[in-house]
Every structure is written in structure tokens, then in C-alpha cells.
Amino acid sequence: MSTKTTKRSSPFEIAREALGHVGKFQTPPTPSVYEVWYRYVEGVDDIIANLSHAVEDVNAVSVDMLEQLHKQYCVHIEDTNTDLSDNLASEMTSLQSILESQMDAGKQFGSELDEACNSLQDAPATPENVAECAQRLLSSNNTMQDQIRQLQTQLQASQSKVQALQEELNESRTAVMTDPLTNLGNRRHFDVNVRQSLMLARTENQHSYLLLVDLDHFKSINDTFGHDCGDKVIMYVASQLTHLCPNAPISRLGGDEFAIILRTDDYSEATDVAAEIRQYFASTPLKLSGSNEDLGKIEVSIGGSRLRNNDDHETWFVRADKLLYEAKNAGRNSVMLEHAR
Structure with a gap:
């Protein structure tokens, strides 16, 4: 279940x-560390979800954790993607220019060929005229x-660069949607798949089920065995x-909460x-x-909508979250799913 703090309106209070x-937490006041704490106090849900358990234990917050959160949620990856996209667009323009130059070279050779043929038609076909025409064609052919x-060398280099830029752009987009601890999708990944589900x-007319999976009594694992053990769980x-769900988009929403779109x-x-997931754990x-x-055994509660x-991103999620609370209130280790309406 999502954890939130009270959002403050005054930048001075937040700072x-x-x-x-x-x-x-005795973390160095570097710009990246400070920005994570600022966003946490400000109320950024992704950062709250990832820090909510750790802040209960002073020794559980590390600089590495804060740096990872900064890279994932604070660094403006859009700027990086924009630069990559601009470079890709520039290289594609260069590629088009090379192709146009090659076409121009072919047109130039065609014009010279026409001119040589016309010269033979306008003058007597003497051995000297034929030899001169052949020499002009040979010279034009060598030039072309x-x-x-x-142009082929330039084309190959440009194509290689375009491919490298495309791969870098894809890797950048993948990285910004990946949870560093689990390698599942993160909140951005979840948002993208929700939008895709709404579009479908x-x-x-292809509808989906949203399952929210939350670990029961996860705090006791951290308290009893430590946060390293909690991370392993x-x-x-x-x-x-x-x-269990190999074909479904799965995201870690933060902490011990996961989302599965069926x-x-x-x-x-x-x-x-949902029952198979609950029973397995x-x-x-x-x-x-x-x-x-x-x-012991890891028990989970699951809510699904x-x-x-008429759903949008929020209404679909809110109903699943409400059913997750109902599963918790029913004694945990249970599943609550809504029927179609």
C-alpha cells in the first residue's frame, strides 16, 4: 500500500x-543527497515509497541508497533522451544528405552520357569523334x-552511428524505467503500461486486471533480520x-508493493x-x-480491479488499492478482486 507524507507548500519549510x-541520518549534504531528501519531504511518491521503511531505522539509510534514488527519480533523464534524440535526428539528416549526393552523382553521370551521345549525333561518326566520346564517358565513369x-564509406559510417545512437537511446529509456534493486519495472514503467492498457x-476493447501485491508484516522482517535481509526478500x-506471471508487465511501486497488469x-x-501467487508464497x-x-513463510495480500x-489511470488504481486494504483488513494473506461491471 502506498505510503505518503504530508506535502508542504513552503520551499523554506521543505528545505x-x-x-x-x-x-x-548523517548523510553528506552533497547536491544529489540533498535533492533526494528535499523531494522526500516535498512529497514525491516514488521517493517516499522507497524510503518509507528505511527512515524508521537511522542505520538503514545509506549514501548508496540515496545516490541510486537520485539517479532514478531526480536526474532529468528527459534531457539525456533529448540530447540523444537530437543527435539521432542530426545523423539521420546527414544520412539523407549522403543519399541525395549519391543520387546527384548518378544524375550527373546520366547528363554527361546524354551529352556524349548527342555529340555523336551532331557530328560525323569518325574514329576520332568516337574515341573522344569514349574518353569522356570513361573519365565521367571514373569520377562517378x-x-x-x-559516399558508400560515409554511408556505412553514418549508418553505424545511427544504430549506436538508437541502441543508446533504447538503453537510456530502459534504465529510467527499471527498479535498481529488483530489475523489475519502476513507477514510470507502471505508468507507461497503464497508459497502454487504457489505449487497448x-x-x-481489450480490458485488463490490475493486481496490487503487498507483503504482509514486511516491517517485522526488517526489524528482526535487518534491511539487507529485507532487500533479499x-x-x-x-x-x-x-x-509466476511471465507474460505480464510487473512493476515495483516502492517498498514492498508490486503491481501486475494481467x-x-x-x-x-x-x-x-492471484490465488496461485498467494498460495505459492x-x-x-x-x-x-x-x-x-x-x-518463515512470506505472506502477501492482493487487491485487484x-x-x-470510463476508467482513467487514477480510478483504476484507487479501486485496486482499496481492495488491497480490504484484503489486509480481512486478516491478510488473502485476495480481493472485483467482478466485471
Whole structure:
């Protein structure tokens, strides 16, 4: 379930409290660290979700954690993507220019060929005229071949650069939508897939189920075994969700909450998937690596809502979140899904 702090309107109040966190957690007041704390106090949901458990323990917040959050949620990746896109557009323009030059070279050779043929028609076809015409054609052909070789070299170099820029742009876009701990999608990844689901519902009448999966009593794992163990549990849950739902977009919304979008509007099918997830974790005991200490079973609560025709991003999520609360209030380790309406 999403955790939020009270959002403050005064930048001075935000800055003062952010500096208080810098001191409390003994993190160096570097620009990136300070910005994470500022955004946390300001109320940025992604950062709150990732820090909400850690801030309960002074020793659980590390500089590495804050730097990762800064890279993921504070660095303006759009600027990087804009630069890459601009470079790609520039290189594509260069590529077009090379192709146009090659076409011009072909047109020039064609004109010279026409001119040579016309000269033979206008003058007697003596051996001297034929030899002169042949020499002109040979010279034009050699010039054109040199131009083509140069243009092909430029074309290959430009094509390689375009491919490299495209790959870099794709990697950049993938990185900004990936949760660094689990390698699942992050909140941005979730937003993109929600938008895609809304579009599919409008254009192809293909509806989906949104499942919100939240670990039960996760705080007790951190308190009892430490946050390193908690991170390992989060990674384990992420890997098993990927195994259980291999064809569904899965995102980590922060902390111990995950979102799964099932490309189905069948209540029975969605219920079966949710029940399988709950049952799998409830029946699989875990042990702490190294000490072999028993961690017990990881129980989860799941709330799910079916995408409706009049839904938007918020209404779809809010209903699933409400059902997740109902699953928690029902005693946890349970599933609550809505029927189609």
C-alpha cells in the first residue's frame, strides 16, 4: 500500500526539514543527497515509497541508497533522451544528405552520357569523334565511381552511428524505467503500461486486471533480520512474481508493493492467478542464507480491479488499492478482486 507524507507548500519549510534529515541520518549534504531528501519531504511518491521503511531505522539509510534514488527519480533523464534524440535526428539528416549526393552523382553521370551521345549525333561518326566520346564517358565513369566509393564509406559510417545512437537511446529509456534493486519495472514503467492498457481498452476493447501485491508484516522482517535481509526478500519476491506471471508487465511501486497488469478481463482467470501467487508464497518457507536461520513463510495480500470503460489511470488504481486494504483488513494473506461491471 502506498505510503505518503504530508506535502508542504513552503520551499523554506521543505528545505529546513530536508537539512534535518541530512543531519539525522548523517548523510553528506552533497547536491544529489540533498535533492533526494528535499523531494522526500516535498512529497514525491516514488521517493517516499522507497524510503518509507528505511527512515524508521537511522542505520538503514545509506549514501548508496540515496545516490541510486537520485539517479532514478531526480536526474532529468528527459534531457539525456533529448540530447540523444537530437543527435539521432542530426545523423539521420546527414544520412539523407549522403543519399541525395549519391543520387546527384548518378544524375550527373546520366547528363554527361546524354551529352556524349548527342555529340555523336551532331557530328560525323569518325574514329576520332568516337574515341573522344569514349574518353569522356570513361573519365565521367571514373569520377562517378570515386564519388560512389566515398559516399558508400560515409554511408556505412553514418549508418553505424545511427544504430549506436538508437541502441543508446533504447538503453537510456530502459534504465529510467527499471527498479535498481529488483530489475523489475519502476513507477514510470507502471505508468507507461497503464497508459497502454487504457489505449487497448479504447481502441481494441481489450480490458485488463490490475493486481496490487503487498507483503504482509514486511516491517517485522526488517526489524528482526535487518534491511539487507529485507532487500533479499524483496528480490526473491520479484523473481518469483516474474516466474509466476511471465507474460505480464510487473512493476515495483516502492517498498514492498508490486503491481501486475494481467491482459485479461476474465474474473475467474484473474482470481486463479492471484490465488496461485498467494498460495505459492504462503506454502514456501524461507531460510536466511549463510546462517540458515528460518525466516518463515512470506505472506502477501492482493487487491485487484478490472479496467472499466470510463476508467482513467487514477480510478483504476484507487479501486485496486482499496481492495488491497480490504484484503489486509480481512486478516491478510488473502485476495480481493472485483467482478466485471
